[in-house]
Amino acid sequence: MKVFSTSLNLSTEERTEISDITKPVRDAVQQFPVTAGLVLVNTLHTTCALFVNEFQGALIEDLRGLVERLVPERHGYRHDDPRYSDCERGNAHAHLRAALLGRSIAVGINNGDLTLGRFQSIIFAELDGPRKREITVQVVGE
Amino acid sequence: MKVFSTSLNLSTEERTEISDITKPVRDAVQQFPVTAGLVLVNTLHTTCALFVNEFQGALIEDLRGLVERLVPERHGYRHDDPRYSDCERGNAHAHLRAALLGRSIAVGINNGDLTLGRFQSIIFAELDGPRKREITVQVVGE
């Protein structure tokens, strides 16, 4: 049993940008000599999210609509108000959306591959782009 | 230290069906020769959720009410609209509810048992049933 780790670097181009990172995560895992175990994928940021769902264009638009409805931008947040906060990005909504969606996923590894269902993709959501982002891939396995 | 994996198969009978799967997960873990480690439980689907909370009938009704309020069915989603999507199930709400609740849980194993609090249950939510569902149980431990 061993631990392996690496990271993925992304440059996002949009304010909100949702992308399928299953292939780079799979490629990262498969560079390690591991046939069984688990992989933990984390963003190192507080205004991005990581989760698993179907990556279909229409559904991704619905997801974007959902988080905009539940957590509107510029909704009188203290984090966006210079009287209470020294953050000048006006990105409270991005932090709060990340808290709802989660910043980390764990997936089993069996037969040297990710144990994902047919329609499951690992999805990265940039919520305060454009930015350079780093995602860590930590494998524990044998 | 070893990796063990198995899966649980469920047949759900209702459109939305929330069930306590602590016992089958515990039984699956205890069939392996592991006294300490952790277990990762994942659904292989994009319209189910897995989480840990108290499994009490009244509270489960409240949870159902919450997800219906936050993510109503047929709320003009693109995933449900044949102009944008080839999915004929009309299940955008189920995908979005799954994204909010999470599809995976991890629990410690100590003394050969799941490390759960007195009121904690592992809860599976079918959000687009009835369907056949598969849940993977991956153990890393010694």
Added chain:
Amino acid sequence: MKVFSTSLNLSTEERTEISDITKPVRDAVQQFPVTAGLVLVNTLHTTCALFVNEFQGALIEDLRGLVERLVPERHGYRHDDPRYSDCERGNAHAHLRAALLGRSIAVGINNGDLTLGRFQSIIFAELDGPRKREITVQVVGE
């Protein structure tokens, strides 16, 4: 590769109390002879949450406002109604907020330290205090 576990005990003083537990988690991890692996941090309760985000006072107020808006207290929940429930705490909102925020986090360990980004803190949310609370810290690593 080894498994190590310990727990943190907290006494919360407020009804809702959100605190940064990065340091006690880091200290707990660093008492173990582990340079690489992962740590799983779980609450043993159903009315607390654990997640990773920026711990800034203004943002924490916004997070509190978000969960109060999405999941209001005393919103006609069955769990709070003696006709349906024997729970006398009136804490359905706390269970539901915990279900949205999550009760568990996993973080990589590299070079003997938690792999967290510059602005990432491990945040504990008491949602039904004041109470005594226990958080488990389970490490798998080498």
